[in-house]
Amino acid sequence: MKLIACLLLAPILASAQCAIEGHVELPKTKSAPVMTKRYEIVTKGGVLSTNPPVAVVYLEGNFAKPASLPVKQVVQKDFLFHPSLLAVQTGTKVEFPNQDDAYHNVFSFSPAKRFDLGRYRPEDKPVPSQLLDKPGMITLRCDIHEHMRGIILVLDTPHFVISDPEGNFKLKDLPAGSYKLKAWISSRTTLEKPVTLTKGSTTKVQLP
Amino acid sequence: MRSARFICLVTFAMAPLIVRADDLLDRAAESLSFSGFDDQVRARLSGLIDFEFYHFTHEAPGLIFTDDHSLLSPRFTLFFDAQLGSNVYVFAQGRVDRGFDPGDGDLGIRLDEYAVRWTPWQDGRFSLQAGRFGTVAGNYVARHLSWENPFVNAPLIYESVTGIYDAEAPSSAGEFAEGLVEDKYDYNPVVWGPSYATGLAVSGKIGSFDYAAEIKNAALSSRPESWDATDDGFRHPSISTRIGYRPDIAWNLGVSASEGAYFTGAAAHELPHGTGIDDFKQKVLAQDVSFAWRHWQLWAEMYEARFEVPRVGNADVLGWYVEAKYKFSPRFFGALRVNQMLFDNVPDGEGARQPWGHDLWRIDTAATFRLTPHAQVKLQYSLQHEARVNDAVSHMIATQFTVKF
Numbered sequence: 001m002k003l004i005a006c007l008l009l010a011p012i013l014a015s016a017q018c019a020i021e022g023h024v025e026l027p028k029t030k031s032a033p034v035m036t037k038r039y040e041i042v043t044k045g046g047v048l049s050t051n052p053p054v055a056v057v058y059l060e061g062n063f064a065k066p067a068s069l070p071v072k073q074v075v076q077k078d079f080l081f082h083p084s085l086l087a088v089q090t091g092t093k094v095e096f097p098n099q100d101d102a103y104h105n106v107f108s109f110s111p112a113k114r115f116d117l118g119r120y121r122p123e124d125k126p127v128p129s130q131l132l133d134k135p136g137m138i139t140l141r142c143d144i145h146e147h148m149r150g151i152i153l154v155l156d157t158p159h160f161v162i163s164d165p166e167g168n169f170k171l172k173d174l175p176a177g178s179y180k181l182k183a184w185i186s187s188r189t190t191l192e193k194p195v196t197l198t199k200g201s202t203t204k205v206q207l208p
Numbered sequence: 209m210r211s212a213r214f215i216c217l218v219t220f221a222m223a224p225l226i227v228r229a230d231d232l233l234d235r236a237a238e239s240l241s242f243s244g245f246d247d248q249v250r251a252r253l254s255g256l257i258d259f260e261f262y263h264f265t266h267e268a269p270g271l272i273f274t275d276d277h278s279l280l281s282p283r284f285t286l287f288f289d290a291q292l293g294s295n296v297y298v299f300a301q302g303r304v305d306r307g308f309d310p311g312d313g314d315l316g317i318r319l320d321e322y323a324v325r326w327t328p329w330q331d332g333r334f335s336l337q338a339g340r341f342g343t344v345a346g347n348y349v350a351r352h353l354s355w356e357n358p359f360v361n362a363p364l365i366y367e368s369v370t371g372i373y374d375a376e377a378p379s380s381a382g383e384f385a386e387g388l389v390e391d392k393y394d395y396n397p398v399v400w401g402p403s404y405a406t407g408l409a410v411s412g413k414i415g416s417f418d419y420a421a422e423i424k425n426a427a428l429s430s431r432p433e434s435w436d437a438t439d440d441g442f443r444h445p446s447i448s449t450r451i452g453y454r455p456d457i458a459w460n461l462g463v464s465a466s467e468g469a470y471f472t473g474a475a476a477h478e479l480p481h482g483t484g485i486d487d488f489k490q491k492v493l494a495q496d497v498s499f500a501w502r503h504w505q506l507w508a509e510m511y512e513a514r515f516e517v518p519r520v521g522n523a524d525v526l527g528w529y530v531e532a533k534y535k536f537s538p539r540f541f542g543a544l545r546v547n548q549m550l551f552d553n554v555p556d557g558e559g560a561r562q563p564w565g566h567d568l569w570r571i572d573t574a575a576t577f578r579l580t581p582h583a584q585v586k587l588q589y590s591l592q593h594e595a596r597v598n599d600a601v602s603h604m605i606a607t608q609f610t611v612k613f
Binding site: 030031032033034035036037038039040041042043101102103107108109114115116118119120121139141146187188 | 238243247287291299301325332342344411419456457458501504537581
C-alpha cells in the first residue's frame with residue numbers, strides 16, 4: 001500500500017520543483033577538543049580537526065514516508081566521529097564502523113535512542129548499527145575517549161539539508177504549500193520561519 | 209557521624225538535580241575549554257566530585273584510615289589538560305579531600321599530579337614525560353579514577369598494607385615477625401595506589417609492542433608524602449619498566465619490573481652499621497593481562513614482590529587479582545573481582561620461620577548505574593578472609609556517587 005502511494009506521489013513531487021535557498025546565521029567556530037592522555041603509555045599526536053558549526057535546515061510538514069531508506073554511517077576515525085553531525089529521516093538505519101586501530105565505545109543516553117555498542121574491532125562483522133525510529137536529537141559519545149562527541153538529528157521529514165560552514169543552504173524538489181522552515185543549530189537553538197512555496201518558484205530565506 | 213549522614217542525604221537529594229543539569233554540565237565543559245594562537249594552544253579544565261561512604265564490620269580495611277566502622281569521604285578533583293601544538297601535552301590533577309586515601313582527617317587541598325609530555329613523532333614511537341605522575345608498572349593506573357574504576361576501592365596489592373614499615377627498620381627478626389603492631393598508616397602496601405611519585409618516563413609503541421620506563425624518587429610501595437621531590441629528592445631513585453604486547457586491540461599483555469629503595473630518610477639511623485638506605489630495596493616483577501570485547505572487560509595482574517629487610521632477609525609476597533566488568537544495559541554495569549595475597553616465611557628470631565603477614569583473599573562485587581553521561585552511583589560489597597585465629601572474615605559495604613564535568 002505504501003509502495004503504491006509512493007509511486008503515485010513521485011510524479012507529483014517531481015513536477016513541483018519548488019526550492020528554498022537562503023542563509024542561516026551560525027555561531028563562531030569552536031576550538032578543537034583536547035584529548036585526555038594522562039594515563040596512556042602510547043601517545044599519538046594531539047592534533048584533532050575542528051568541526052565548524054553548521055545548521056540542519058528542514059521543512060516541517062506531513063510528508064509521505066518512503067518504503068525504505070538508505071543506510072547511513074557515522075565512522076570513528078582519528079578519534080573523532082565522521083560526520084560529527086548527521087541528519088536522517090525517521091526509520092533510517094545508521095552503522096558505526098570503527099576505522100581506528102584502537103577501541104571506541106559508542107553510546108547514547110538520549111531519549112530518542114538509548115544504546116551502548118560496546119567495544120568492537122575494525123574487522124568485526126556485522127558493523128554495529130541502530131535503527132533510529134523516533135525523531136529527536138541523539139548525542140553520540142565514546143565511553144573511552146571523552147572528547148568525542150557527535151550528533152544525529154532524526155527528523156520526521158524527507159526534506160532537509162546541512163548548510164555549508166558559511167550558513168548557506170538550498171532545499172530542492174519541494175512540494176508547493178505552506179510549511180514551517182526550521183534551522184537546527186545546536187541543542188539549545190532552533191530557528192524557524194513560516195514559508196509558502198508556489199509551484200516552480202525558488203523562495204529566498206534568511207534565518208533569523 | 210551525624211554530619212556524615214547529613215552530607216549523604218544532601219548528596220542523594222542532589223542526584224535528581226544533577227540528572228536535570230546534564231545539559232548544563234555539557235555547556236560547562238565547553239566553557240572550561242580555552243584556545244589560542246590559531247588553536248595551537250588548547251586547554252581544558254575538567255573534574256570529578258565524589259562522595260564515598262564506607263561501612264565495615266571490623267577495623268577499617270586497606271588504605272582507609274579511621275577508628276570508626278563507617279566513613280564518609282568527599283573528594284573534589286580538578287584536572288587540567290593542555291595540548292601545545294602537536295608535540296607537547298601537559299596535565300595536572302589537584303584535589304580537595306580528607307586525605308589522599310579515604311580517612312577522617314580534615315579537608316585539605318593538594319596538587320597530586322603534574323607533568324609535561326613531549327611526543328616528537330606522530331606515530332607514537334617515543335614520548336618523554338617529566339613531573340609527578342602515576343607509575344607505568346601494571347595495568348591498574350589507567351582505571352584508578354572513580355569514573356573508570358568499576359569498584360570503589362583498589363585491588364588488594366594496591367591498598368592492603370603489609371608488615372613493611374618505611375620509617376623505621378626492625379631492631380630484630382622477632383620484632384618484624386610481630387607484624388602490624390603500630391598505627392596502620394605507618395605500614396606500606398606492595399604498591400601505594402597509583403604511586404604518583406616524581407621523575408622521568410619514556411614510553412612508546414613499536415609494532416605490536418609498547419614499552420615504558422621511569423626513574424622516580426620513590427619506590428612503588430612508598431607513601432604519598434614521599435612522592436614529592438622536595439621530600440628526599442632523588443638520592444634513592446627507583447626504576448620501573450613495562451613491556452606490553454598487543455596481538456590485536458582486544459588484548460593487552462604486559463610484564464613489569466621495578467627496583468628501588470623503600471625506606472624513607474627517617475629510617476637511615478636505624479639501619480645496621482655499614483649499610484645505607486640503598487642497600488634495602490623493594491624488587492617487583494609483575495604480569496598483567498587485559499581483554500575487552502563488546503560489553504565485556506577483563507583485567508588480571510600478578511605481583512611478585514620482595515622487600516629486603518635489615519636483620520631479617522628477604523620478605524616475599526605474591527599478590528594477584530582477576531577482575532571482570534559487564535555492561536548489562538547502556539546505563540548499568542556490574543563487576544566482580546577476586547584478590548589474593550600470599551606471604552612467604554621469614555625468620556621469627558627464635559630459630560624457626562613463619563609467614564610475615566596473614567594470607568588473605570577478598571571478593572569484591574560492585575554495581576554501577578549511570579544516571580546520565582555525567583553522574584553515576586556505585587554500590588560495592590566486599591568479603592575478606594584473613595588467615596588468623598580470630599575475626600578471620602570481615603565485610604565491607606561501600607557506595608560512591610560521582611559527578612563528572
